Amino acid sequence: MIVTIDGPAGAGKSSIARQVADRLGFEFLDTGAMYRAVTLGAIWNNIDFQDVDALVAYVRSVNLKWHKNRISLNDTDVTNEIRTPTVTGAIHVLADLAEVRAQLSQQQRRIAEGRDIVTEGRDQGTEVFPDAECKIFLTASPQERAVRRQQQLAAAGRNVPIEDVIVSQNRRDEEDRSRPIGSLRPADDAVLLHSDGMTPDEVLQKALDIIAAAAETAAEVPRR
Ligand SMILES: Nc1ncnc2c1ncn2[C@@H]1O[C@H](COP(=O)(O)OP(=O)(O)OP(=O)(O)O)[C@@H](O)[C@H]1O
Numbered sequence: 001m002i003v004t005i006d007g008p009a010g011a012g013k014s015s016i017a018r019q020v021a022d023r024l025g026f027e028f029l030d031t032g033a034m035y036r037a038v039t040l041g042a043i044w045n046n047i048d049f050q051d052v053d054a055l056v057a058y059v060r061s062v063n064l065k066w067h068k069n070r071i072s073l074n075d076t077d078v079t080n081e082i083r084t085p086t087v088t089g090a091i092h093v094l095a096d097l098a099e100v101r102a103q104l105s106q107q108q109r110r111i112a113e114g115r116d117i118v119t120e121g122r123d124q125g126t127e128v129f130p131d132a133e134c135k136i137f138l139t140a141s142p143q144e145r146a147v148r149r150q151q152q153l154a155a156a157g158r159n160v161p162i163e164d165v166i167v168s169q170n171r172r173d174e175e176d177r178s179r180p181i182g183s184l185r186p187a188d189d190a191v192l193l194h195s196d197g198m199t200p201d202e203v204l205q206k207a208l209d210i211i212a213a214a215a216e217t218a219a220e221v222p223r224r
């Protein structure tokens, strides 16, 4: 069974998707980590971000591996290095390129093949797994997401004023929504889960309920 969880930055996708996967004994895939890793690699290799051909060639050449919730690039574990503001600020350049998306989407489908998996990102239910048995669009208001992000950053030792968090969140939302391919939007058949005012445990339980209902429907309606 494939479960997709898409939504805007800071909605709680990775934390909820990981817990859902643990509870169900499914694999978990963080597709944002893949976009982050190739962006980091392009920076490390001093690739000119204006040179589309060079960026595409680089992404085609790298060996990206997702294993046990960690990501490696040409056999170097970059799970921690991909979470810097520099990487976050540069991702949109690669994420906007159709060829890069095609490459990473293909790899995501390969990872999911024959597995029960919870995969999260922006385009999982719309572009990468249009036939997924369960699609959730997890969201929260910009204010709520910003507060969560500020607390997450503070827990990691970075005290960032809420105004700055909101500015960078608005920029990412705009980039993610206006992308020509793979833009952030709910699939027509996604269940909307708006998490304002819900604790993480409540969101987890709601997601599990949605998945249980979808699994029941999938069992009743055999796939063509
Ligand atoms: N319902 C909730 N209530 C309060 N905090 C939450 C809730 N859900 C998630 N969080 C917290 O919000 C922060 C952001 O969550 P998370 O990293 O899972 O978001 P995300 O959607 O994956 O973001 P991104 O796309 O930027 O990676 C984390 O610190 C997480 O623990």
Ligand SMILES: Nc1ccn([C@H]2C[C@H](O)[C@@H](COP(=O)(O)O)O2)c(=O)n1
Residues within 6 Å of the ligand: 009, 031, 032, 033, 035, 036, 091, 095, 120, 121, 122, 123, 124, 172, 176, 182
């Ligand atoms: N399926 C995906 C996943 C991620 N991206 C891009 C857009 C995001 O802003 C960025 C980082 O993702 P995050 O780690 O914050 O989930 O990567 C995408 O285009 N498609």
